[in-house]
Amino acid sequence: MISFERVTLTYAGAERPALRDVDLRIDEGELCLVTGRTGVGKSTLLGAVNGLVPHFTGGELRGRVTVAGASTADRPPQEFAHLVGVVGQDPLSGFVTDTVEEELAYGMEQLAVAPDTMRKRVEETLDLLGIAGLRHRALRTLSGGQQQRVAIGSVLTSHPRVLVLDEPTSALDPTAAEEVLSAVTRLVHDLGTTVLIAEHRVERVLQYADRLVHLTGDGRVRDGVPADLMRDSDVAPPVVRLGRLAGWTPLPLSVRDARRRAPALRERLADVPPGPASPGGPATGAGGTPVLCARRVSVAYGATVAVREVDLDLPAGQVTALMGRNGSGKSSLLWALQGSGPRHSGTVSAGGRDPGRVPARTARALVGLVPQNATDLLYLESVDAECAQADTESQAGANTCRTLLDGLAPGIPGDRHPRDLSEGQQLALVLAVQLAAAPPVVLLDEPTRGLDYFAKEAFARLVRQLAAEGRAVVVATHDVEFVARAADRVVVMAEGEVVADGATAGVVVSSPAFAPQVAKVLAPQEWLTVEQVERALRETATAGTAPAGGPA
């Protein structure tokens, strides 16, 4: 269906090619997962399928990319619209019209599909993706998962034979991600659509994939059956790493596979107490004295209550994860705690003062917030300029911010433009800017989206370090694996209210949506991360027992 023949792609001005000698054949009806670290060229590979790369982005493409026999060299991307449907990372920015029904019809209108056929296909697609109830809704009022499904629907109506999805679930909560993925697998199974999907959170998609395309980082790709490639892939979900640790063959790709092999491992771990989830983390979650107390905090936008009478204490040295589905009030709560966002009622006290009642400059020394779009805070031409500006704003000594930055992410060149940094580096810079004011409370809103496994791991260490320095840290996130690794305590919100609050293991192990993979495999035991298991096995091994795993 899709074939790459010795494709080498070099962007204008780049030193080395983004793709090098790529040979790839993807057959009809395959679900193909593209993995690799940030910046290795996943989006380039996906864009090349319908010719957006290089027709739209520029660059030089050697070799040949064909879809159903048509080469992208001969025709512009528009002429591939009936063959390839592309859904981007942020569905909202790709919407052309403003209601669901019109968006679904838009692609067909461009292809001059007959009106009767259009009407029929719109109805079919609405049902196929389970969005019939949303047909008249304005696109902007939909939740993230709904928007993503509409975006998929808008390309499906043209009946493309290939569907290309660039990180379709990265901004979604676990349940919404499941919805989108189940819609995609249904397409593969029922309609035989070929799907090419790039995803950072490999754990979500791996079990459905027929084939894995792994970008190794030097522009080359390896492709093959997931279980084979996963044996030594540098991007691997926890379930695979647990499988490697326990020596299971073939490697389990889903929780179900792993759980069927796990009884022996569970038995071995039965009387070992789980240690700290990650190195350096106080597993107990017993924090110090509260540095921020919120009482009956409510946030309302007109008639919509976003946060309803929430009580929250944040002790020093504790990392709290704030979870809940999209739109459950997490962001509103963080902004209200910081004092910059609206607060309808209730009191917040940080160090004896209310951050909502003092000037912005003082509030930022009490509570620091890194918003969802962290780059909104950056506006100068170089990293050094941003750091100097942060020192002035915080009335901190010279180089305070730069020193902090070097502690968080060493080796960022000072003359680099902030927009040219990787997502992880940008996050570190914004965090350093906010920490320059030395706030005892740090709030992070969805910091992990767009980070690959390595960046996420580095960021988890960084969060632990902040807590170890005696700050109270709150992280709003959908990423259960990150929570398992970094958080002492989990607060779950729904409809603006706190529905669960407790130590990480206690809250997530029993939850079907929020449990990390290791917990699902080893439940009812309270294991959260592969490192925990590894350490425990090492200890039992030195105590003279048999090697881990045993015959499965």
Add this chain to the structure above:
Amino acid sequence: MNPPWRALPRPLHPGAWWLWALGLAAAASRTANPVLLALLLAVTGLVVVRRRTDAPWALAFRMYLLLGAFIVGVRVVFRIVFGGGVGDTVLVELPEIPLPEAAAGIRLLGPVAAEQLLGGLYDGLRLATMVVCVGAANALANPKRLLKALPGALHEVGTSVVVTLTVAPQLAESVQRVRRARRLRGGAGRGTGALRGVVIPVLEDAMNRSLSLAAAMASHGYGRTGHVPARTRLLTGTLVVSGLIGVCAGLYGAMDAHSPAYLGTPMLLAGLALAAGGFVLGGRRVRRSSYRPDRWRGPELLVAASGIGAAALMFAASGADAAALNPSLSPLTWPEVTPLPGYAALLAALPAVLAPPPVTAVPTTASTPSVPSTPSAPSAREAVS
């Protein structure tokens, strides 16, 4: 077929409402009689109230009414300030402000005459009525549906306008978000630094968005032109543009009673013919279709005909008894209404009954039982993210 007054609710073709409203505006342009103008305003209001939907654009009618009132007010105030002392029936003696020699011929304030005030009032009322007619069209017809009804040759322009309409609120939201983020850096500051802190992230955001929108549109097949020879494109463009200029000139000629006759109807017809030729030529090359197009059916004809009919009656009346349409100011007389213009207003009111009722109960908050993640407060998320 059902009689029109028992028609099923459905949206009317936006073109029909626009023809009706423009007809009404043309009718209003022919008279300065306050009674007639008030009658036309009442008719417009009646039809809007009876046949508008509950969509956001429909609520903008109030804004047009306010704008109309503002226009009348400004006209009257101007007549008082720069009145020039026309008329004998002096109502108030205001002190005159002496001006230097260079400004001879302009008088500031001074005695205020009734003729002067009424002249301003009539003039303002006529302009206000025309503005309110356009507002009525905006309230009754979905502006985006109108763009969809554009001929194939103008499809690309229509899409650009739709995208612009969608992007504007996004930009506003972006500014709001970044300004809030600035507060996080303690930057409630002023001056160019603060402006820069807002403008640069917003521009970057807008840039990224438009790039990804353009990519999305290209991969949806937008701009699949096929192979149109450059000469055909040039010919189409020339025909359309010159035709539209002709239409504008013709409309001006037809509205303005003092312009030469050839500028009126003949120019309008010639322009229309040229533009239509261009559209047909351009449209023939376009391979595109339209989802659920608005069809032109009986009620559409009735509505358009009632508007155009009203204009025609008013034009006829302006030939027959011009005095009744433009009541005399010197000597001051009470405005009188003759039957013909009255019929025009009544004719224009027919859509209030004959047009199919609007579809109001749009299920905006449809229940989605199969979707557990539907947030109860999506708008709240919008406001914060």
